[in-house]
Amino acid sequence: MPIHKKEIISQLQRDILPLQGFKQPAGTPTRIGLGAVEEAFPNGCFPTGAIHEFIGTQPEHAAVSAGFMAGILASLMKSGGVCVWVSSSRALFPPGLKTFGANPEQVIFIDLQKEKDLLWAMEEALKCEGLAAVVGEIQDLGFTASRRLQLAVEHSRVTGFLLRFGQRKPTANACVARWRITTLPSVQEDGLPGVGFPRWNVELLKIRNGKAGSWQVQWSAGGFQVIQEEKETIWLNASSQYGSAI
């Protein structure tokens, strides 16, 4: 009875998660429309009230990650919630968020110079209940600082995003998830000329209580579409490659 077995296993997994210290967010889980990607998350729903980290090395990666994140932000901000964006050298162009469904009017930008101030502002914002999300462009994040941020969100249930670019080697920290988004050439149907829909290689390098993985995702028709043509899903062992911090 494979179906019966599957039910038992998923029930057991659900029972184990609270024992491991994972708290089920109250209320209905937020659907972000990531389809197959969401199966990698604990309990099969996107972890809100946690810190997600996006890493990359080139400015192009920053733009791609911002675009992918804007897609997630759109569903978090759907009910009119506000996002606070803390950064030191902001290049984000607000009208670009509109492409991914996020309303730029609901984003408040805070531009600060010092790393210390950035962390202070980000922590204050993360403590503020009622915000939909907080985004921080922070280069250097020590383990202690990341713990502070993670503790702040565990109280307020605000979702935090960290954009860290230009770093060669990612260091260990207390973030719940680590993503790396890279570009893929777009595919035009029927060989039409012009640029197609944005397509990304989404790598979930680390996810606490979940399964890391990698997918091809396209943004079209106002939502994420996981490309199904290539069935092979590569399961990465995050702990062996990047050293899980927790």
Next chain:
Amino acid sequence: MAKRFLSIWFRHLTTDWFTMRQPNLGTQPFVLAALSHGRKVITAANALAQQQGVSPYMAVADARALLPGLQVMDDVPGLPLQLLHTLGGRCVLYTPITAIDPPDGLMLDITGCAHLWGGEQPYLTELVTRLTNKGYHISTSIADTVGAAWATARFGQPGAVLPPGAHLQALLSMPPAALRLPAATCLRLQKLGLLNIGSFIGMPRNVLRRRFGEELLLRLNQALGIVEEAITPLQQVEAYHERLPCLEPILTRTGIEIALQRLLEAICIRLQKEGKGIRQAIFKAHRLDGCVEQITIGTNRATHNIQHLFKLFDIHIASIEPAAGIELFILDAPQVEEVPTLQESLWGSTPGLQQQALSDLLDRIGGKFGADKIYRYLPNEHHWPERSIKQATSLGDKADATWQSAIPRPVQLMHQPEPIEVTAPIPDYPPMLFRHKGQLHKISKADGPERIEREWWLEEGPHRDYYHVEDTNGQRYWLFRSGHYTGNKPHQWFIHGYFA
């Protein structure tokens, strides 16, 4: 309440100041002099010099003949006014309304202030002691009107406190100059034998007007209180103003916090009753040495929440230096607004720009780093990318245009377009490859051109032809060609942004 005024006359304002800075000058006659029409003329003389017949407007040469050992110092232009401003600022301890009375006096509106010191006589004594200890020779008086106080300080008994209604009697025996009249009018009155005010006060008004002009009548009426005379305060007193004098000078942070808490309570209870809230507040600490330390805070939404306002001030309390001690705390609210009375919802407020938690957060961040670090953008009806967004002025600002989404816009836009090297077929095909920061990108797909013109009524310059391109790695860029192809001008192509 009947008005009461205190006039202070500094007999030797500038010379006293010089003596304070160089104490050895106190024992010898000295004068201040300035050049006028090629000769040195005395502008001020100290008490010792005046006793020996030296007076202002005398030439220095004449004075030297009179007193061979006379010290002559250079006068500082504008010094009296500067001193009066400083002294007036310090008198804020005694009353909020202090005005300068050039050339050498101060006028304080002490209505309703003296009882805090136990009556007008102790109040005056305290003030006189303070200024005398500093080293100023002063003459003061308290009366019902500005004119009477001025006259009594200069021509009456020094230190007099005229009881209410007694100013008419006091004025009668004074010379006409006590009415602050021009020298020419005084001279004419003297020539006619009208040596004191009592000798002409009873004359018919039309006769006085015909002979001496409107000014005499005006000054007379002002001194008698028939015509109201307003003084211009040095510091505008805010409608929402609270003060807390301290018995002992405050030196510690705890003390400052208690004072702030009390002032906030006083002002917030008042604001709450009137349905108003603070948008801007200034907390001032007057120190014993006369300096004023102050903290200014601003809020995004009008509020009368004591804890929240206290937190905003708390960030900056460390910047107050008590030095020898703080003797007076003042809290001003120059900007107040109506607070919309909202019904508190039981199950958490709706998330959005109007929620209280958000404006509290922005107040804290703005209070620490400055409100100019916080931005929010609204669409602007321009196609030119740099002008397509504008800053929102407040959280409640609504967009008066819609976000353009027909043609995709990049997620990241450079502050300045950066020049790139491009290989592109003419006339208006997208580039085949471009080099940016030493890296070669081969373009595999492209959309465009999208021509965006500069608005000629705003600025002049070439238009831009934008291309949305994708290189072989799938990375997407926003490139443009500036203007038309003209000859062999280098750097016509620029990169302006990154698409996701």
